[in-house]
Amino acid sequence: MTIDQLDARLISLLAAEPRIGVLECSRRLAVARGTVQARLDRLAARGVITGYGPDIDPSALGYDVTAFVTLQIRQVGGHVPVADRLALIPEVLEAHTITGGDDMLCRVVARSNADLQRVIDLIVDVQGVMRTSSVIALDTPVPYRTMPLVSAAGA
Amino acid sequence: MTIDQLDARLISLLAAEPRIGVLECSRRLAVARGTVQARLDRLAARGVITGYGPDIDPSALGYDVTAFVTLQIRQVGGHVPVADRLALIPEVLEAHTITGGDDMLCRVVARSNADLQRVIDLIVDVQGVMRTSSVIALDTPVPYRTMPLVSAAGA
């Protein structure tokens, strides 16, 4: 659960320049290569680092519109079947169950506003979804990031 | 803007097993190594692949609570100064300006519900923020993903 400063620096370094290898990391951080490897193994084992997958920019794929859609779900049946069906829609990038007046919140992307309507229709068609409400993301002044959190956790 | 099937398979392969190198990719996909390298270079140049940074799990760092906070912002001054200040809060993982009754939506994490109150207070204290409303993510049946989108785009 805790991360020390070396871990934080290591993660930040990898985040800044993912292409550098373990050896280069050890040089930059002025520690032995084995230490870096051990740290990375431990971080991965603890689940802090879940992977190194390529980061994809949906807008570069033509999906320029991002929206957040909240759903109200019919009580009978629960969220699970709805979530399962939402998962089948590629444009649904993530889905959460939430507190408050609505039941789920999902982030969707689309190629245009008109295309967003198509995606929303797909969602509305999901069995158990009663109604939806959506807001469009106009701008993203703070894109998804975890580095500040890592630095804070490594204090 | 378009991606062909080989690109999609390549990205999916890398997403599934990020540790394998270019050479191994070429073997798996039954193409020449140079092709894989060229494809990856192009995808990166086109902005489709923005990086290979380590994926961090906030909950593994002790940030078990995720919430979505919507903000109403004082008109004078606009969003920019608010976004700048939000960016200084490590627990704010992302922030968007949005359509609808509210002005911004941000995703925040905290160590506990009590800690979430602290984070929200930080947000409320930001100059220009008039009021906030938050919902807590109880479960995340569909975690953030882009692979289905990539596969769909590579059709």
Added chain:
DNA sequence: CCCACGACTGGGCAGATTGTCCAATGATTC
């Protein structure tokens, strides 16, 4: 119909990196 162009292939090369061991040295805990 032919040609140029871009993409892919298959190969080779030197240099760097990886995975994996090891013994020795702190640092911390009991």
Added chain:
DNA sequence: GAATCATTGGACAATCTGCCCAGTCGTGGG
């Protein structure tokens, strides 16, 4: 003090990377 754990610095073979090249193939233009 004794044991434990992390780190260091070094070694090794095997592998991979970055880079280059010549030849082939398919498409679109001339």
